[in-house]
Amino acid sequence: MTLKLNVFKPRSYIRIVKVMIVICVAVTVAYSFFNALKKRSEDKQKELDNYAEKIQLEKVKIQQARENPLGLSNNEGYKVDITKIDWHDWEFIAKEQKRTGPGEQGKTVSLSSDEKSLSQKSYDSNGFSGFVSDKIDLDRAVKDIRHPLCHGQQYVADLPGASIIIPYFNEHWTTLMRTVHSVVNRSPPELIVEIILVDDASTKEHCKEPVVEDYLKKQFPRVSTNVIHLEGREGLIGARLAGARAAKGQVLLFLDSHTEANINWLPPLLEPIAINPKTAVCPFIDVIAHDTFEYRAQDEGARGAFDWEMYYKRLPLLPKDLENPTKPFDNPVMAGGLFAISAAFFWELGGYDKGLQIWGGEQYELSFKIWQCGGRLVDAPCSRVGHVYRKFAPFSFGGSLGKNYKRVAVVWMDEYAEYIYKRKPSYRHIDPGDISEQTALRNKLQCKPFKWFMENVAFDLPKKYPPVEPPNFGDGFIKSLMDSNMCADATDTAFTKRLGVGQCSNSRTQKFKLSWHKDIRYSETSCFDVSLGGNEAPINFYQCHGGQGNQLWRYEKDNQQLRHVNSNRCLDINTTDKKLYASSCQLSKLSQKWEIQHLDENAMETWETV
Numbered sequence: 001m002t003l004k005l006n007v008f009k010p011r012s013y014i015r016i017v018k019v020m021i022v023i024c025v026a027v028t029v030a031y032s033f034f035n036a037l038k039k040r041s042e043d044k045q046k047e048l049d050n051y052a053e054k055i056q057l058e059k060v061k062i063q064q065a066r067e068n069p070l071g072l073s074n075n076e077g078y079k080v081d082i083t084k085i086d087w088h089d090w091e092f093i094a095k096e097q098k099r100t101g102p103g104e105q106g107k108t109v110s111l112s113s114d115e116k117s118l119s120q121k122s123y124d125s126n127g128f129s130g131f132v133s134d135k136i137d138l139d140r141a142v143k144d145i146r147h148p149l150c151h152g153q154q155y156v157a158d159l160p161g162a163s164i165i166i167p168y169f170n171e172h173w174t175t176l177m178r179t180v181h182s183v184v185n186r187s188p189p190e191l192i193v194e195i196i197l198v199d200d201a202s203t204k205e206h207c208k209e210p211v212v213e214d215y216l217k218k219q220f221p222r223v224s225t226n227v228i229h230l231e232g233r234e235g236l237i238g239a240r241l242a243g244a245r246a247a248k249g250q251v252l253l254f255l256d257s258h259t260e261a262n263i264n265w266l267p268p269l270l271e272p273i274a275i276n277p278k279t280a281v282c283p284f285i286d287v288i289a290h291d292t293f294e295y296r297a298q299d300e301g302a303r304g305a306f307d308w309e310m311y312y313k314r315l316p317l318l319p320k321d322l323e324n325p326t327k328p329f330d331n332p333v334m335a336g337g338l339f340a341i342s343a344a345f346f347w348e349l350g351g352y353d354k355g356l357q358i359w360g361g362e363q364y365e366l367s368f369k370i371w372q373c374g375g376r377l378v379d380a381p382c383s384r385v386g387h388v389y390r391k392f393a394p395f396s397f398g399g400s401l402g403k404n405y406k407r408v409a410v411v412w413m414d415e416y417a418e419y420i421y422k423r424k425p426s427y428r429h430i431d432p433g434d435i436s437e438q439t440a441l442r443n444k445l446q447c448k449p450f451k452w453f454m455e456n457v458a459f460d461l462p463k464k465y466p467p468v469e470p471p472n473f474g475d476g477f478i479k480s481l482m483d484s485n486m487c488a489d490a491t492d493t494a495f496t497k498r499l500g501v502g503q504c505s506n507s508r509t510q511k512f513k514l515s516w517h518k519d520i521r522y523s524e525t526s527c528f529d530v531s532l533g534g535n536e537a538p539i540n541f542y543q544c545h546g547g548q549g550n551q552l553w554r555y556e557k558d559n560q561q562l563r564h565v566n567s568n569r570c571l572d573i574n575t576t577d578k579k580l581y582a583s584s585c586q587l588s589k590l591s592q593k594w595e596i597q598h599l600d601e602n603a604m605e606t607w608e609t610v
């Protein structure tokens with residue numbers, strides 16, 4: 001009896017109300033959650049419907065364009081059908097966007113600590129983590145990081161077919177095969193004449209016959225594949241030539257053996273060649289991280305160049321290149337491994353100089369030849385290919401570099417070769433071997449002088465990489481006037497990269513340069529760099545970039561201060577921890593006054609004009 005009554009006690013009543021409120025709230029939350037989910041799946045469906053609609057429209061357009069080639073134009077003697085179509089395979093693109101799994105969509109692969117040690121082992125033979133690569137599907141999707149305007153770009157319907165040539169030496173299986181998979185997946189099949197793999201006498205079993213052939217035949221029965229196994233090691237140049245000799249396509253397209261072609265990469269490489277067969281075209285090269293295989297942009301484009309020690313360098317895009325971010329722009333020098341060229345033009349140029357050995361300098365030889373002998377080299381921003389940049393080279397390339405550069409310099413660079421000998425005196429005495437075939441070719445094709453190339457194509461190179469380097473403003477020690485036993489010192493910079501002062505000792509760690517780049521250098525690679533604000537900003541070593549900014553310093557002779565120009569602060573000493581820092585300039589502060597061992601008075605006069 002009492003029990004029954006209890007139910008109606010006011011306390012219980014409140015409890016019931018509370019429970020009901022909780023239920024109400026839960027139902028409301030669940031309902032709106034359900035609604036949101038429903039909306040999301042409806043949106044997704046709408047998106048897919050849009051895709052389907054777009055695909056249908058595009059297919060009809062492509063069909064019409066192929067059946068009825070309109071607008072023939074006569075360009076440099078070649079009949080080119082200038083009807084343009086959208087070459088995107090939207091159906092496949094939509095499918096790829098749904099892929100999930102390790103490394104999919106170009107995302108980072110993270111490893112557990114146990115896996116990390118396994119990964120380390122596969123580093124040694126590759127220079128990248130083969131272990132991480134093995135975790136990723138060979139058909140993985142990568143991020144579409146092209147400029148958004150590339151999505152709407154159309155290319156001529158009548159494109160020439162390409163032979164894709166991929167030389168390899170002991171390449172890791174999954175990186176090699178992912179190269180092939182990405183090419184097949186993301187290229188219109190009718191544009192691939194064949195895929196040629198050239199095995200440069202690899203020693204790893206999976207690189208040999210018939211492992212590679214069997215896999216390719218089974219995996220890609222509808223694609224023409226060809227594997228050439230060279231008898232002895234010929235190097236990259238020899239392997240590319242072997243592939244080119246076997247190629248049947250109108251266009252030769254060279255790739256590295258650890259690359260991934262991005263969405264719609266092929267038409268933008270082929271169109272400039274269709275319009276003018278004397279054009280060679282490079283894609284933008286993206287970075288596939290050697291440890292995580294993350295796919296990311298290197299930058300948004302630059303023009304290839306070199307310094308006078310023949311190191312590959314890059315120049316900024318020109319204002320006119322930036323105006324239209326989808327349009328191919330002139331590129332003085334290709335990076336090397338990834339480019340397309342018409343087979344006819346390649347052989348007209350004699351292919352690569354056969355006297356070049358193994359690796360190195362061939363990108364200069366071909367680039368100079370293309371430009372000087374009436375062709376054009378461009379970068380196509382809407383074509384992107386990822387490349388695994390190794391952490392280190394796991395095998396030796398041999399000592400052919402000097403001789404290769406010498407051949408290129410002697411044959412193509414005319415009086416400019418002298419600048420290289422000035423930097424690399426040993427090159428002057430290297431025997432280039434027989435160059436008669438190359439000079440005969442240059443005469444036959446009536447190629448232009450190197451001066452023409454420098455003045456018309458690489459015209460902004462000398463500003464950044466002057467053939468004759470201006471003198472440095474000073475060098476030697478940087479001694480404090482507050483305490484003449486204290487000199488700027490690079491000894492303890494290994495971990496923090498932070499610079500300090502030490503007892504003046506005339507040691508190598510106290511020799512600096514006030515270089516003509518207007519930075520303060522230590523052994524040509526490390527520069528005084530200030531990246532923080534505030535009144536006690538540390539001075540760190542950072543890779544010299546020669547681009548001023550955080551590394552721009554000016555020595556003010558009269559008041560003996562070293563001014564960090566952009567932040568308008570002066571080099572100073574923290575007397576407690578003996579570290580250098582940048583602080584607001586005060587003429588009375590002795591800790592901001594410095595003596596430079598050798599100051600070049602004449603060079604100092606030219607500061608404003610260099």
Ligand SMILES: [Mn+2]
Pocket residue numbers: 256257258337387388
């Ligand atoms: Mn490579």
